Amino acid sequence: MQVQLLYPVSRPRRLRANKLVRDAVAETSLSPGAFIMPIFVKDGVDREPIGSMPGYFRWPVGDALVKHVEEALGLGVDKFILFGVLPDDLKDPEGKASYDPQGVVPRAIRLLKEVFGDKILLFADVCLCEYTDHGHCGVVVGDGKRWRVDNDKTIAIYAREAVVYADAGVDFVAPSGMMDGQVRAIRQALDAAGYQDVGIMAYSAKYASAFYGPFRTAASSAPKFGDRRTYQMDPRNSREAVKEVMLDLEEGADIVMVKPALAYLDVIRLVKDSFPWSPLAAYSVSGEYSMVKAAAKMGYLDERLIALEVLFGIKRAGADLILTYYALDAAKWLGEGTPF
Ligand code: PBG
Numbered sequence: 001m002q003v004q005l006l007y008p009v010s011r012p013r014r015l016r017a018n019k020l021v022r023d024a025v026a027e028t029s030l031s032p033g034a035f036i037m038p039i040f041v042k043d044g045v046d047r048e049p050i051g052s053m054p055g056y057f058r059w060p061v062g063d064a065l066v067k068h069v070e071e072a073l074g075l076g077v078d079k080f081i082l083f084g085v086l087p088d089d090l091k092d093p094e095g096k097a098s099y100d101p102q103g104v105v106p107r108a109i110r111l112l113k114e115v116f117g118d119k120i121l122l123f124a125d126v127c128l129c130e131y132t133d134h135g136h137c138g139v140v141v142g143d144g145k146r147w148r149v150d151n152d153k154t155i156a157i158y159a160r161e162a163v164v165y166a167d168a169g170v171d172f173v174a175p176s177g178m179m180d181g182q183v184r185a186i187r188q189a190l191d192a193a194g195y196q197d198v199g200i201m202a203y204s205a206k207y208a209s210a211f212y213g214p215f216r217t218a219a220s221s222a223p224k225f226g227d228r229r230t231y232q233m234d235p236r237n238s239r240e241a242v243k244e245v246m247l248d249l250e251e252g253a254d255i256v257m258v259k260p261a262l263a264y265l266d267v268i269r270l271v272k273d274s275f276p277w278s279p280l281a282a283y284s285v286s287g288e289y290s291m292v293k294a295a296a297k298m299g300y301l302d303e304r305l306i307a308l309e310v311l312f313g314i315k316r317a318g319a320d321l322i323l324t325y326y327a328l329d330a331a332k333w334l335g336e337g338t339p340f
Helices: 012-016 019-025 063-074 104-119 151-168 182-191 210-219 239-251 262-274 284-295 303-317 327-337
Strands: 035-042 058-059 077-086 119-128 140-143 147-150 171-173 199-206 254-261 280-285 321-324
Touching: 012 262, 019 210, 035 104, 035 327, 058 063, 063 077, 063 303, 063 327, 077 104, 104 119, 104 140, 104 151, 119 151, 119 327, 140 151, 147 151, 147 182, 151 171, 151 182, 151 280, 171 182, 199 262, 210 262, 210 284, 239 254, 239 262, 254 321, 262 280, 262 303, 280 303, 284 303
Parallel strands: 035 058, 035 077, 035 321, 077 119, 119 171, 171 199, 199 254, 254 280, 280 321
Antiparallel strands: 140 147
8 A cells, every 4th residue: 555645755864964964963962071081090100001991091199190180181071080099908808998098099189189170070989899808899797608798887988988088179979889878978977077069979870780890900899709789780670770869869969870881871861861950970881991992902893983982872871971981082082073
């Protein structure tokens, strides 16, 4: 049977005819201002390449780090999140080094804020996995055979850690441990210490993901036994993400996050649609970065095109901010125009 068309057939291709018209009707835009660039900081004198993340380094707190941030600023990247990397001999079961005011993260915050002030927005990851000798994100009770991560002991330590970062001058703390009530505990501690203006970016829907592999090598934070499935989310769930985000918003989160990004674009969309009034960050994690790096090195795909397609995809899914190891490269590439 022939369908009788009342109007001449629509021709969507008219809107794709050339770059100018494609740009004119593009629904999604992306600029370096959306990026939050992760920075690993450590003690020492030289920057160290991270084997599992080609092109990425651990930075000592000093001039080279300042230059690194300066380069980013020159490209329009002005948001950074700090992760501390510690040698094993400074770790203990409770991650006490996490709230040492002379620790590597507070020192990096002080240095960067002293040099750049309000030109940069500085975030610091609040967790224990980089500081505990067992590598879990909280205090472990029991032994290697029968153990659990104690929720409430852990969030009390997160609160101390957050206040130390606030003392150092951080703009936002970013709790990533997926303990219940962590945002509330941190908010109360910050307020009690007079830091009403320090914000919280909560890793709200953080999944127990194998995509964190390269990061754990970078930060030497892999759990020595067991896994993180009793605190991080089950990859099979998305409605549960709405609950996690809702709780964090009630507890006082200023920005919420979905992590990882690429395998969780539906979750990003769901969270954005459920809480359209809340700023939403998505973390394109280490495995997403290293996968593209490895495939590009093999010549299987075009690094620039893939990285930008992925970042636009995350933005299109509903993320306002994107934590990405491609921040510097993508800022450069975007400066040359979009490739679509
Ligand atoms: C710490 C933390 C992790 C990441 C960010 N913060 C590791 C983990 O949960 O094991 C992962 C980041 C990445 O893979 O890029 N809790």
